[in-house]
Amino acid sequence: MTPPFPRTAVFDGPRLAAVGGVAVDELAAAWGTPLYVLDRRELVARMRAYRRAFGDDVTVVYAAKALCVVGLLQLVAADGLGVDVTSAGELRTAERAGFPMARVVFHGNNKSHGELADAVRLGVGRIVVDSLAELERVAALGERRGDPVAVLLRVTPGIAASTHEFIATGHDDVKFGFPLSTGMALDAVAAALGRPGVDVRGLHCHIGSQITATGGFEAAAAALCRLRADVHACCATILDELNLGGGLGIAYTRDDEVVSIDDYARGLLGAVRAQTAADGLPAARVTVEPGRSLVGPAGLTLYTVGTVKHEPGLRTWASVDGGMSDNLRPALYGARYEVVAAGAARASGATAATAATRRYAVAGKHCETGDVVATDVELPDELGEGDLLAVAATGAYGYAMASNYNRVPRPAMVIVGDGHADLLVRRETVDDVLSHDVALPGGPAASRPYTARP
Numbered sequence: 001m002t003p004p005f006p007r008t009a010v011f012d013g014p015r016l017a018a019v020g021g022v023a024v025d026e027l028a029a030a031w032g033t034p035l036y037v038l039d040r041r042e043l044v045a046r047m048r049a050y051r052r053a054f055g056d057d058v059t060v061v062y063a064a065k066a067l068c069v070v071g072l073l074q075l076v077a078a079d080g081l082g083v084d085v086t087s088a089g090e091l092r093t094a095e096r097a098g099f100p101m102a103r104v105v106f107h108g109n110n111k112s113h114g115e116l117a118d119a120v121r122l123g124v125g126r127i128v129v130d131s132l133a134e135l136e137r138v139a140a141l142g143e144r145r146g147d148p149v150a151v152l153l154r155v156t157p158g159i160a161a162s163t164h165e166f167i168a169t170g171h172d173d174v175k176f177g178f179p180l181s182t183g184m185a186l187d188a189v190a191a192a193l194g195r196p197g198v199d200v201r202g203l204h205c206h207i208g209s210q211i212t213a214t215g216g217f218e219a220a221a222a223a224l225c226r227l228r229a230d231v232h233a234c235c236a237t238i239l240d241e242l243n244l245g246g247g248l249g250i251a252y253t254r255d256d257e258v259v260s261i262d263d264y265a266r267g268l269l270g271a272v273r274a275q276t277a278a279d280g281l282p283a284a285r286v287t288v289e290p291g292r293s294l295v296g297p298a299g300l301t302l303y304t305v306g307t308v309k310h311e312p313g314l315r316t317w318a319s320v321d322g323g324m325s326d327n328l329r330p331a332l333y334g335a336r337y338e339v340v341a342a343g344a345a346r347a348s349g350a351t352a353a354t355a356a357t358r359r360y361a362v363a364g365k366h367c368e369t370g371d372v373v374a375t376d377v378e379l380p381d382e383l384g385e386g387d388l389l390a391v392a393a394t395g396a397y398g399y400a401m402a403s404n405y406n407r408v409p410r411p412a413m414v415i416v417g418d419g420h421a422d423l424l425v426r427r428e429t430v431d432d433v434l435s436h437d438v439a440l441p442g443g444p445a446a447s448r449p450y451t452a453r454p
């Protein structure tokens with residue numbers, strides 16, 4: 001089994017030598033490390049695999065929370081997908097990327113009045129309504145402009161997804177959506193159908209992320225279909241659309257078993273078809289919203305080793321120049337990653353052919369014991385300062401959840417393909433990080449009575 005690097009990755013023995021036709025040494029020299037690298041061919045292949053697997057009758061919408069930067073959304077738009085955004089920032093990114101607003105779906109459990117007004121003004125394709133309070137807000141906007149706003153209602157189908165509890169969203173008692181089990185979902189649809197300010201196009205659900213079995217997806221799809229039948233029975237309305245969310249898991253290590261995009265599509269569409277036929281309703285227009293499974297495997301991170309510490313009887317630590325500020329997932333969820341040596345061996349001058357290995361823990365540079373990129377990684381015995389390491393499958397929820405913890409500037413991001421690298425995000429500087437700080441007027445000794453004025 002090979003580690004889950006993008007399909008253009010070239011290895012020299014166990015070392016990652018190049019990706020997208022560009023030597024990793026060149027990438028590190030030109031852009032510095034840590035560096036997020038996206039492989040254009042892997043990304044495009046995944047977008048096309050989704051469209052092929054689901055067919056022309058299904059809308060594929062990229063969930064931008066996985067990675068939301070202008071250049072990436074330009075590529076997503078060019079490939080004909082839609083985009084799902086969850087905040088003013090993501091919406092503005094889509095706008096800056098020139099994304100056709102009709103292909104934008106706006107999510108979130110607490111969209112502000114301002115965000116909703118912006119979304120309506122810009123003409124986003126769908127707003128996914130998450131609460132009765134939000135229904136009021138959206139309906140008021142539609143009534144004011146005299147043109148109903150196209151909405152879906154987010155439903156919590158009561159399905160427990162087999163994934164980490166922080167990223168399971170479809171079971172009862174989560175903050176998202178209207179629960180099906182209590183009858184609230186049906187009541188919400190009935191309420192929305194009675195409001196002239198909204199045009200209720202259909203239902204939405206999303207049961208969670210990094211899901212590696214199809215059963216939950218299929219059960220949720222069937223539950224949504226049954227709700228559609230209940231809406232027909234109670235309100236004499238046939239809803240046209242079912243947005244079934246995202247959530248397909250990816251391989252982070254060579255041992256991870258995942259569901260293919262084809263099998264996922266077959267299972268999901270089969271469940272919808274079977275339940276729709278059982279309910280005797282016409283077919284609905286299906287949408288899916290993959291995030292992780294589009295961009296995750298297209299990404300990798302390059303780090304430079306700073307120090308190696310041998311602790312006899314305990315461990316050997318290799319510390320790199322990034323960590324939890326550029327990839328929170330290991331610290332947040334205990335997520336596991338695959339790490340390999342990359343580029344030429346600098347510390348030892350060893351060649352791929354001669355290098356013996358030893359077991360390392362790869363640590364980040366942050367002041368948290370939990371800031372460990374990966375444990376039990378087989379790496380060259382002579383690893384040392386200046387050696388490059390590459391971490392696989394970091395394209396999703398890495399930069400998206402990055403922080404400036406310890407005032408560490410966030411890395412640059414490049415996209416590689418056909419021997420070229422283009423910058424997607426420039427590296428932050430310490431001055432960027434400090435740029436929002438405001439020093440006390442008059443220096444540290446100055447003290448003024450509290451005033452509510454800014």
Ligand SMILES: Cc1ncc(COP(=O)(O)O)c(C=O)c1O
Pocket residue numbers: 063065066084107206208209210245246247248289290291292293396
């Ligand atoms: C509403 C919605 N749709 C789609 C996604 C994308 O999920 P994933 O990145 O696992 O495909 C998410 C992520 O949590 C989500 O909340």
